[in-house]
Amino acid sequence: MERRLLGQTGLQVPVVGMGTWKTFDVRGKAAIKSASAVVDTALTIGAAFFDSSPMYGQAEHVLGEVLRGRRNKVLIATKVWARTASEGQAQVERALAFFDHTIDLYQIHNLVLWQEHLAMLERLRDARQVLAIGATHYDSSFFGELQRVMRTGRITAIQIPYNPLQREVEHEILPVAADLGLGVVVMRPFAEGDLLRHIPSKADLAPLLPFGVTTWGQALLKWILSDPRCHVTIPATSHADRMAENAAAGDPPWFGPEERALVARLAER
Numbered sequence: 001m002e003r004r005l006l007g008q009t010g011l012q013v014p015v016v017g018m019g020t021w022k023t024f025d026v027r028g029k030a031a032i033k034s035a036s037a038v039v040d041t042a043l044t045i046g047a048a049f050f051d052s053s054p055m056y057g058q059a060e061h062v063l064g065e066v067l068r069g070r071r072n073k074v075l076i077a078t079k080v081w082a083r084t085a086s087e088g089q090a091q092v093e094r095a096l097a098f099f100d101h102t103i104d105l106y107q108i109h110n111l112v113l114w115q116e117h118l119a120m121l122e123r124l125r126d127a128r129q130v131l132a133i134g135a136t137h138y139d140s141s142f143f144g145e146l147q148r149v150m151r152t153g154r155i156t157a158i159q160i161p162y163n164p165l166q167r168e169v170e171h172e173i174l175p176v177a178a179d180l181g182l183g184v185v186v187m188r189p190f191a192e193g194d195l196l197r198h199i200p201s202k203a204d205l206a207p208l209l210p211f212g213v214t215t216w217g218q219a220l221l222k223w224i225l226s227d228p229r230c231h232v233t234i235p236a237t238s239h240a241d242r243m244a245e246n247a248a249a250g251d252p253p254w255f256g257p258e259e260r261a262l263v264a265r266l267a268e269r
């Protein structure tokens, strides 16, 4: 698995990590065992970058549980998502308890109350409980505000949606992130699974075989990672075998413009 420097965060990240929205919001022994198997696979293949949020129900808690005893082998990116400073503080205290008192990348989820949360996260970073601070938004109508936060010089990473059907970040967000040296975490690589509903044929995917791509999911992940401004993508899955399949897209060679154009055409069908 290739690793990239996540911009000015200073973190070396595997290019394929994992998200936990819905997939880790689970209860009960069987579901937690299955989540644990996904994490085992991620660790075995070096995809040990996990993204979560208090917005994802039980996900942070489940992730913390299944990582018990091996927290030092992974990078944790989580978020604060709160309408008041006191709720934000409570979320951070819970997350620090889940993840052995350190968060590698703490992000402000959907820019909610970002001025207040940013000041709190800066204090935690000064105390070395947080290593880097980022901001996220999924909705392009908030990209103007996201840019303002990026330009404060107070965050070192962003998390944004990017896939062949959602390319708004190409206009300003990715160029500005590159100019400022910010780390870029790519959410929703499969458009929440929408992009996996129609699977192109083997013949359609044949030109991608020399790039190590054997599945449509891998083609989509490689499409993202072939843009060097993107450092890590975080597909979510509840299946260990899919985690392995996704992680296999994390090695070079990377696509050139022709292969990226092919994947974009196939995605639009």
Ligand SMILES: NC(=O)c1ccc[n+]([C@@H]2O[C@H](COP(=O)([O-])OP(=O)(O)OC[C@H]3O[C@@H](n4cnc5c(N)ncnc54)[C@H](OP(=O)(O)O)[C@@H]3O)[C@@H](O)[C@H]2O)c1
Pocket (backbone or CB within 6 Å): 018, 019, 020, 021, 022, 023, 051, 052, 109, 110, 136, 137, 138, 159, 186, 187, 188, 189, 190, 191, 192, 193, 196, 217, 234, 235, 236, 237, 238, 239, 242, 243, 245, 246
């Ligand atoms: N900050 C924000 O505002 C924000 C917003 C959205 C998402 N995120 C983050 O980004 C992560 C990823 O985005 P997402 O969860 O919305 O969607 P996604 O990763 O684009 O798609 C997830 C879906 O793809 C399926 N899938 C994954 N690998 C597959 C494979 N190899 N073959 C077939 N199906 C596969 C999963 O189903 P199975 O479980 O059945 O495999 C799941 O339904 C989230 O989990 C979250 O951590 C952040």
